Amino acid sequence: MRIVVAAKPDADQPWVADAVTSLVRQTGADVAVVAADEVELERLAAVPRSVFDDKARGAIERMARHLSDAGVEAETAVVPGRPVPAILDYAERFQADLIVVGSSNRPAVAARLLGSVPLDLIKRSSRPVLVITHPNHPAERSPV
Secondary structure (H helix, E strand, C coil): CEEEEECCCCCCCHHHHHHHHHHHHHHCCEEEEEEECCCCCHHHCCCCHHHHHHHHHHHHHHHHHHHHHCCCCEEEEEECCCHHHHHHHHHHHHCCCEEEEECCCCCHHHHHHHCCHHHHHHHHCCCCEEEECCCCCHHHCCCC
8 A cells, every 4th residue: 555645834734744654554555645736837926936945845754753753654745736736746746545644723614615635636636635623623523
């Protein structure tokens, strides 16, 4: 089995690494952590691509560190472009059996207006996509 983990720039999602660690222990899967630099056209970007690349690199390094601390080794890659097509392209090249992504922290209205990487991955991927919610996500809380 081969798993691609989508790391979100500017976010630390250790609960995603925990879920991937559990999957690897159950399946012996190979893992790749990928983040997109989110630059579609460099000439239209407000700052140099290197700024976006640094954010994406930080995200994959944090995710890879969480995995490594749990005994899971992973390939890492920063890919150019918008997140959804870049992640899907990487998953194709990696021959992934599963894409794992953390849920968005945006309110539902913002996600509808601005889009949601997890939802767009689910809609566009020919591979299974596993969305991991934050442990304190309201849907995970038990009723009082």
